Amino acid sequence: MSLLFDTAFIGTHLNYWLFVILMMTGLYIVVARGNLLKKVVGLNLFQASVFMLYISMSKIAGGTAPIEIPDPNAVYSSPLPHVLILTAIVVGVATTALALALIVRINEAYGTIEEDEVLEIDRAKSLAETAREDERDNEEARAV
Amino acid sequence: MIEAITTFTAQHGPLLAIAVPLIASPLAILMVNRVAAFIVTWLSAVTSFGLAAQMVTITADGTVLSYAIGGWAPPIGIEYRVDAANALVVLIVSMMATVLLPYMRTSIEQEVAERQHTLFYACFLLCFTGLMGVAVTGDAFNVFVFLEISSLSTYALVAMGAAKDKRALSAAYDYLVLGTLGATFFVIGLGMIYMVTGTLNLADLGRRLAEVDAENRTVRTAYGFIVVGLGLKIAMYPMHRWLPGAYTFAPTTISAFLASTATKVAIYVLARFVFSVFQIDYPFERDTLQFVVLPLALLAMFTASFVAVFQQNVKRLLAYSSLGQIGYMLLGLTLLTATGLTATFTHLFAHALTKGALFLAVGAIIYRTGGPMMHNLAGQARLMPWTSAAIVVGGLSLIGIPGTVGFVSKWVLIQAAFEADLWPIAAAIVASSLIAVVYVWRLVEVLYLQPAREGAAKREAPLTMLIPIWVLVVAIVWTGFDADGLVSVARTAGESLLDGGFVADGARIIGVPGR
Amino acid sequence: MNPWDILQTASAGDLILLSMLLPLAATLGNLVFRSMPNLRDGLTFIFTIAIFAVVTVIAMRFASGESFALDLIVFQPGLTIAFQVEPLGAVFALVASSLWILTHIYGIGYMRGNNETKHARFFACFAFAIFATMGIAFAANLLTLFIFYELLTVSTYPLVAHKENDAARRGGRTYLGILMGTSIVFLLTGIIWTYAATGTLDFVEGGFLAGKVSDNLLPFILALFAFGIGKAALMPFHRWLPAAMVAPTPVSALLHAVAVVKAGVFSMLKVGVYVFGIDTLSSTGASVWLTWVAAFSILAASIVALRQDNLKKMLAYSTVGQLSYITLAMAMANSTAALGGGLHIVTHAVGKITLFMCAGAIYVATHKTEISDMRGLGRAMPITFIAFGIGSLSIIGLPPLVGSWSKWMLLVGAAQTDQLILMGVLMLSSLLSVAYLLPVFARGFFTPEAQALHGGSWRERISEAPLFCWLPPAITAIGCFVLFFYTGEIVAFLTPIVGGANG
Known part of the structure; x- marks a missing residue:
């Protein structure tokens, strides 16, 4: 049985598969698109895939939000990756803003993007x- | 009184070295005029430099400095952790900033619109903060954040070169795309080791990864992502495409600063992850370095240097030469011995001084003649004798002629190759430095043996430029003869990385432990 | 207290330091007073005398048993930049510093008589080259030797490319390319290999490589040194020497007699004697191949010299051959031969500098460079040509000129090791040198002078070169004669270098 058709493997790791698909889509756009603006879109997709990776990996099956509740058997999801990704999102936004600013300048200087x-x-x-x-x-x- | 201050700075040095320039950055924008902004910028760089020097002296004997941010004890809280390796890197970065800034004040008069000067200083300080932060922090995610702080401001700084040449814009854009890809790869790698270990503290990661099975595929994938991601930041051959454009079209001070610090910091991070975090004696980790990175380093040494020979733009020539020199640093790393790492760290320092001096001297010629092309250099030896002499000394150091710091690092590197019984590599090192002879001598001949433009008057660069250049030149020659201290610190750094001095609990740790 | 007494009482370290600081000061003096030619050249002259005095005092005090050592700077943990006086180095320093006085006088005459430009840079680089030479002479380990060896290369490049035209640029490229290339690729590799294998680089009597490296590898390491010391002009790395002939003649004198090639063969002898050790070389046979390379180099260079019409080029190839004598002396691994090699540094220096200064004097007076143009010139410039003749005879090795002694000792060395073929090579090369050197002298005196194109015979238009140009070669020519009677002292002084080696 080949790995590709191991439905159990795909099913239990669906988030990772989606991460890989999204990442590759983004990377492909960055590499293959000639329009500078579309490259930035690709870059954003690429970064978003990483956000997904971090957020989904902290989710524990049946886990709840990490707010203390009286139930002693409660299972909490890890909050740390969320916090990390907040920072990463900020970095991503800054990168996008800078890239867009550069594209505006390039358009002014070269007359094309x-x-x-x-x-x-x-x-x-x-x-x-x-x-x-x-x-x-x-x-x-x-x-x- | 003084003792109280030094005790305080010894304890809080790692934090202060970053906090001071970070706070100074918005201050520089708020300053009333350019002069005030410069003073703020320079003072913060000098402060960081002083703190860095203190860190180097403290860590030179193998001591590890630890600083718990906000009093949260590591590994839960963020820790700044400094051993000889990062102390040396912090010293390089802050030293270059301190020396460069007075020069920058003069050179940006021509290169940047006047109303942007305060913004330029602010951007520079952010870049500086980022590089210092990467070097100081002991937290993996913090490395990413600081890496991006420095990178984002670098993209902006490179784009500032557009005032002179619009190609700076496309160079900055290329750099941005590739730099962001690299950083994101790095974060993916971090995510994976976090999945395996549940920690982000570098020292803690090192301890926990040691307990993980050598066959663990997640760790291997993470290793691959981190090496490639950092490879993009280092401009490891063949992921170097952004570097020549960025160095060529950025304002010259920025080229000098990037060439002497940015890639160096990335190399340090690679060394830190490879040796302190991952287990280098696991076959996958070791083989990746020895069978992938090492050949690439050799390739860079030859091809990049060879390409440099044919450049007509001097800044581009120096950029390609940098790519070749990065090959030497990676080579030392991939020998996986204490002497090899000593060579890498010695060369980090040597190349920072050398390339810094060269870019600055070329910048001075650009300042006087208006361009970085070979014809701008022709016959300048008669018009700008001191600047030209600085290029000669820098060039000699690039080749590795005795009496310059370049010789010291080349010596250690070849010695490392012999100690590892890899004499073909030693042969490759000496053979590739012959290519450096060719491109350096092209510069020397253009400067000294070609006639100057007719009617050009003798006009030496202004003192504000000449003094920083010659500070670096004197440092090149001085450490070329008196290299005991440098090599000792570099060796301590290498041993700390290799023998886990950074990770070890038993190391003498001082600083603010946290609760 | 006069300066001489101060030198007599100064400490050993100070004297060594002084011998190197004085040329540095001369360099600075030339740069500072660059627009005041008389003050500049006069000051430098005083420096040349002072350095010679210092070196003489060092040699005298060393001969009387005092030991000189100076650890200057720790270069790296375990490696220092250190200096030490030993017989070979003292002799080399004496040769260099004494000939510098004459070369400097000659240089003033030549540069002014020939209307060359950029005197200050010229004399500054010259002085710096002497600084590097002193460093080489007194080096106590391979690291120090290498550092100053490279400094010498770099500092002489501006001298070689002095004329700044295309020919000078090409000559300079060859010069730098070969010297720097060989030293970086071979010499540095050899040194670091030695260091990695033995953990030390300090020169030790009898060598320190024996037993640390397998005997099979010794010839290979020796090859790295022999070809790495490009300044010894061992074939096939000899091309830089003729290429450097584009330089002004005082530079040629510096290259051939005072500093550069002498630094090369000096380093070669040092490596043979203090790194490998004569005994090790002879017992392992590591240097046998080198004797053949050197022998080939001697003969080939002599034959090429025969075919040259350009006087300076001919002399350059003659030097290539003569240098290989010294390499051969080292490679024969015999104490008599090694002493002969050391002596040959002196004898060849005195002889060759005479020849070069004469060639330069001829150029200054007549602007002639081709031997075929020099017919009858001797009658117009008798002193120059007689000096040239004496120098030639000394190089050829005829008594009572000093060159005969070193050749004699080499022959004895070859005989002691039963190397009959090598004896043949040495004799043949003497014959060849007769064939290429004497015709210049003979043409000057014994052929009818050529009629110049523009009226009149030469004698009316040509006279001796300026005083500063003919006096120095005359002095060295006399030196060739006088030294003949003092070689015993030089050999006795040198003898400790072969200490316990076989007879």
Whole structure:
């Protein structure tokens, strides 16, 4: 029986499977999309998947919110990952904000937010600079 | 009185070294003018530097400093834990900030719009705080938070270079995407080891992971995620794509600061996780380093240095050279011996001084001539003799010529290779430093043996730039001869990492224990 | 109290320190007074005398039994930058410091007579090279030796590339590339390997490698040292020496006689004597291969020298051959030969510096560099050419000139080890040196002078070079003669280096 069809394994670890699917979707968007804005969306998905991982792993079957109740047999979910992820969400928001600000500036400077076109402009500029230098090297060699 | 102060700072040093720049950051924005903002920034850097120096002296004999934040005893509360390894890193970061800032005040006159100067200082302080925090903290999640504080502010700082060249924007964006991916990978790894152990305190993690089975797949996956995540931050070959652009187009002081601190801190974190947290004698952990990271380090030493030879933009040349030098640091790490780690930590320090001095000197030439291209350097030896001499000394240190600090670290690294009976690696180290001879000598020839632009007047860089450059140059030469202290501290650091001095309960621990 | 008395009573460490601080001070003096040529050069001259005095005092007090040692800085735990005087180093320091006086005088004459530029940088680098040379001479361990060895390379690069044109740049690249490349790749590896294997780098009489490294590895480590010391110009790493001929002639003198190549062969002897040990080398046969490489190097370089028309290039190849004599001396692992090698440092220095300074004097006076253009020149510049002749004869090894002694001792060494082929090589190379050196002298005096294109014979337009250019070679030529009668003292002084080695 292959692992893939082990329904029990998938069933009991459903949250992890969802985490992996979400993470890979996000990563794929970051890598494959040429639009800078869509890359940020992918990055957000990617980060969100990690939030899910942390939050779901602290959940204990039958556990309740970590607020003390009189029942001595009560099972509590761990609150710590939630707190951690609050911080991570803040970091994520800050990253998104900064990325969006950069995209605005890139749009102003380059007139586009397509990665290919930005790279093309960058490359042309670098090539022009290097060509000037090579030309100078040649002149130097000729002068000597 | 003085004794009371030093006792206080010894106890609270780890916290104060971070709190001071963190508080100074918003203060810098609130200051009435640029000068006041600079003074606030610089004073906080100097304070951190003093505290760092004290931490180094305290931890040099193997003592571990522990500070319980808010009085919550670790491992429940967050702990700042400092041994010789992170004390050295903290020293490097704060020293570079202290030296760089006066230079920065002059260089950003040209590079950053005047109304943004206070924001620039604030951003720099945040970056500084983040790097210091990463180095000082003993809590895994705290590492992530500080890593992101420094990274986010770094992205902004790199983008500030757009005032001179718009390519800074796309470089900053690339850096942001890859940096965030790296940080997120790191967090995934953290989540997994938290699942296994239920703790986030580094020392506690180290103890508990030692009890976990060597075959545990969650721990292995976590290890993979953490190594790759940090690899992105370190610019480990081939995850280096963000680095050349960021270093080339960032304002020069930022290039200097990043090149001499940011990747160093990430390497420290990698070393901390590999040696103090994970069990390096488990086969998976060991093999990953020896059969994946080590070849990549060797590859970086050769390819990145080789690419550097053909660069026409001097900042890009230095950036590629940094990639090669990162290879040396990782190489020392992957030898898995105390001498290897000594080499890594010595080189962290050596390269910080060297690359800092080089970037600053190139920045001074940019300040006078307007560009970082080879033709801007041509014949500058006659126009800016002191700056050019600094580039020569820095270059010699990059090659590893005796009398410079680069020689010290190269010596220890080769010695480590021989002690591990890996003479081919020793051969690779010396062979790759020949490539450094080539690109350094390209600079020297352009500076000294080419004619300057016609009609260019002799104009040395302003003293505010020249003094920081020469402070670093003197430090390069001084530690090149008198390296006893540096190597001793680096060795203590390596041994603390390798023999678990950081984790051990038996270590002499001082500080604020918490309740 | 006069300065001499102060030197006599100064402590040992202070004297060693002084011998290195004085050249440094001379470097600084050149930089500070860069726009005052007379003050600058005069001051440097005083420094050259002072350094020679200090080194002489060190040598005299050392000869009378005092021991000199100085631990300067702890470089790393277990490794120090330390200095120590031993016979070989004292002789080397004496040679370098005494010849520096003459080279400096000559340099002033040459640089001014030839309208060269950037005198201050030139003399500053020169003085710094002497500083590095003193460090090499007095080094007490391999680490110190290596540090100053590299400093010497770096400080002489600006001298080689002094003319700043394309040829100088190319020559400089070859110079730096080979010297730095070999030292980083081979020498540094060899040193650190030695350190990893033995845990020490201090020079010890009789060597310290024996027993610490398996005998099979010894030839390999020796190869790292022999090729790593690129300054000894062992083939195939000799190309830098002819390439460096683009430099002004005082630099060539510095390279060939005073400092650079001498530092190379000196390091070679040091490694042979104090790291491996003559006894170890001879009992393990680790250096047998090196004798053949050195012998090949001697003959090949001599043959190449025969084919050169450029005077300085010819002299450069001659140096390559002569240096291999010293490498050979070390590799023969015989005490007579080793002493001969030490002596050869002195004799070759005196002889070769004469030749180079003459070549430079000819260049200053006539701007001629090709041997074929020098017909009849001797009658216009008799002193220069006679000095050249004496230098040539000394290099060839004819008595009563000093060069004959070192060759004699090498031959005796070869005979003692029954190396008949090596004896043949030595003799053949002497013949070859006759063939490439004497024609210059003969052409100067015994061929009819060429008619110049633009009217008149040479004699009307050409006379001796300036005083500062012909006096120093004349002095060294006399030195070649005088030293012949004092070699006994030098050998006696050197004898302790082979201490307990076989006879």
